[in-house]
Amino acid sequence: MRSRYGDRHSKRKQNIVLNSLIGIVLAVILVLVANIFFFGDSPEQTVSQDQQTAQSDTNEESNSSEDAVTSDEADSEDSESNNSESADQDSTDEESAEEDKTKEENKDKEKDKEDEEKDKENEQAEQKPGEPNLEGPWEPVGTSQSKSENHASSYDQGSVDWNEKLRAVESVTGFPPEDMVVHWLGGNGGPQKSKATVSQKGANDTKYYVELEWVDEKGWKAVSATKK
Numbered sequence: 001m002r003s004r005y006g007d008r009h010s011k012r013k014q015n016i017v018l019n020s021l022i023g024i025v026l027a028v029i030l031v032l033v034a035n036i037f038f039f040g041d042s043p044e045q046t047v048s049q050d051q052q053t054a055q056s057d058t059n060e061e062s063n064s065s066e067d068a069v070t071s072d073e074a075d076s077e078d079s080e081s082n083n084s085e086s087a088d089q090d091s092t093d094e095e096s097a098e099e100d101k102t103k104e105e106n107k108d109k110e111k112d113k114e115d116e117e118k119d120k121e122n123e124q125a126e127q128k129p130g131e132p133n134l135e136g137p138w139e140p141v142g143t144s145q146s147k148s149e150n151h152a153s154s155y156d157q158g159s160v161d162w163n164e165k166l167r168a169v170e171s172v173t174g175f176p177p178e179d180m181v182v183h184w185l186g187g188n189g190g191p192q193k194s195k196a197t198v199s200q201k202g203a204n205d206t207k208y209y210v211e212l213e214w215v216d217e218k219g220w221k222a223v224s225a226t227k228k
Contacts, residue, residue, distance in 0.1 A: 131174045132172060132173050132174045132208070132227065133171065133172055133174065133225075134172065134225045134226065134227055136222070136225070138168075138171050138172065138221055138222040138223070139171070139221065140168075140215045140218035140219045140220065140221040141164060141167045141168045141171060141219045141220055141221070142164075142218065142219045143164055143217070143218065143219035143220075144160060144164075145160055145161065145164070145219075151192065151214055151216065152191075153187070153191055153192060153194065153214065155185060155186060155187075162185070163177065164219055164220050165185060165194055165196065165212055165220050166180065166182070166185075166196075166198075167220070168210075168212050168219070168220035168221060168222050169196050169198055169208070169210045169212070169222070171222055172208060172210045172222045172225040173198060173200065173208050173210070175200050179200060179201050180198045180199070180200065180201070181198060181199045181200070181201055181204060182196065182197075182198050183197040183198060183199065183207065184196065184197040185197075188211055188212070192213065192214035193211070193212065193213055193214070194211075194212040194213075194220070195209070195210070195211050195212065196208075196209075196210045196212065197209055197210075198210070206227060206228070207227070207228050208225065208226070208227050209225070209226045209227075209228065210222055210224070210225045211223050211224040211225070
């Protein structure tokens with residue numbers, strides 16, 4: 001009787017122990033499941049989150065790189081634009097400076113021409129009637145002859161060309177042809193060049209040697225003069 005009772009009692013203890021262990025194991029499993037379900041991410045979720053984080057970092061780096069490239073390109077374009085504008089401005093400044101220089105040069109030329117004309121007018125005005133002008137400048141005396149370029153010099157006394165030569169001599173001597181004594185009037189090394197030797201009536205001791213040159217459409221002009 002004791003042996004059976006002891007066996008039952010022993011089995012009962014073993015059952016209690018096993019049930020307790022099973023309960024403990026189940027409790028541990030429940031705790032783990034609860035922790036995983038409520039408080040922790042599954043390995044797949046963790047991996048997915050890691051991948052998302054890595055992708056986000058990659059996207060940020062890509063965006064940052066693209067922004068940097070875009071910024072560099074924009075800076076480069078701005079620099080090229082500024083360089084181009086600077087070059088255009090320099091070219092415009094040079095053209096403007098060149099135009100100003102040309103205008104100043106033209107003004108100077110016009111002023112010099114006006115001053116020269118005034119000097120001629122003053123010199124001609126200073127020459128009194130009957131007063132010789134051996135220094136010049138002399139101007140063509142005009143002509144009534146044909147305006148053609150084929151001018152024919154004439155040494156026939158009293159001809160139009162002869163009389164115009166004497167008018168050119170008058171611009172040097174200061175006295176008119178009717179008050180001249182013509183000692184010689186002839187060619188001077190060319191068809192459009194002449195030379196005259198004259199003196200004033202009543203003063204044959206003073207002679208004027210005048211070289212003349214024909215100017216197309218303007219007549220004879222004195223180019224050289226001496227008095228002896």
